[in-house]
Amino acid sequence: MSPIVDFDSAIADRIRAERSARGWSIAELAGKASVSKAMISRIERGEASPTATLLVKIATAFGLTMASFFSRIEEKQQRLSRLTNQPVWTDPETGYRRRQILAQSGFPLEITEVELPPCQEVALPGSSYTFVRQAIWVTSGTLRLFEGGDWHDLAEGDCFAFGPPSDVIFANGSDQPCRYTVFLGRM
Amino acid sequence: MSPIVDFDSAIADRIRAERSARGWSIAELAGKASVSKAMISRIERGEASPTATLLVKIATAFGLTMASFFSRIEEKQQRLSRLTNQPVWTDPETGYRRRQILAQSGFPLEITEVELPPCQEVALPGSSYTFVRQAIWVTSGTLRLFEGGDWHDLAEGDCFAFGPPSDVIFANGSDQPCRYTVFLGRM
DNA sequence: GACATAAATCTACTATAGTGGATTCATTAG
């Protein structure tokens, strides 16, 4: 499932499932959430993309936080993560590309493959990985890494385990793309 | 913070914080998320409630899932949960009322106080509490509880620890409101 | 100070989210 295109249908399925599990009709959910019946119907058929305001009302009527509502959506992923289904995101301006190899809510490990184009760099704020432990493994090319206040030069095959959260920069100063894999372990 | 009214401003603050931490301008985020600059600006000022489709684009540009994006919003709560700030939700058709005493993302315990009006009942599907352990404590009135295939009568002061997930019904057959506290422990 | 440029906000528009009530469809009882 593409992470962006089909989210409205994933929301539709989840809302219908939560409502069904409680034995509520569309009218009952509409009343509890203070939302129109027509809108619940349209959302459940994937015909509209609900605003954040509306989603909070619905999640609250189900007794869920937004985080738990969305984790229920996202955790429906298969244990098997196929290449063709792995979400890929490309930064339009730099060509930086990210493939999500493994990311399942509740599972304590995430794996992401990154391709950093020649003469590009990307910064990662320390606050991005509070509560996680991170390691990277260079799978092709060379990578300069700023972490813990120092620059490190990594060659193909090298692996680096990060220390405490701090601001990080990944830089590719060569004229070839660099590819590395990020492992995030959650506490 | 009311759980519904002010969510757009919480989203605004979080997007601005994530963008700032990455050193991106509004134009850069707009480019990476394939969203108009004007819309990013409006969202960050809390002047619009973004649709789910738009939020997914933004979260993906930040490298976050929707669940992690919202958990970052919701975990900003104080360690001290004051009565006046505890979210209260009332079912418009039954008068069933729920007060969230303690619910912090990442904290392994949730506490909810429920008031069940006379001659009302509420059902809770087993799927609602998969992965959690639950107990209830009757703080006033009497409660009939269907769980694990059997009915149980609980009086004031009684406490019941639930077994494996199964469908549950809380029923108040008396002519007085019943009040009970729900403890959810997360694994 | 002047000037250039980056960043954020405004403007006028189109697209669609959201509503209340009407209509259609499905189910149940007699």
Next chain:
DNA sequence: CTAATGAATCCACTATAGTAGATTTATGTC
């Protein structure tokens, strides 16, 4: 079968989300 009722969808409308480009504001350099 008919009639009643519950549930879901349709309809016509208003409100607002979302856009591209223009304008204003903020910042940096000389």
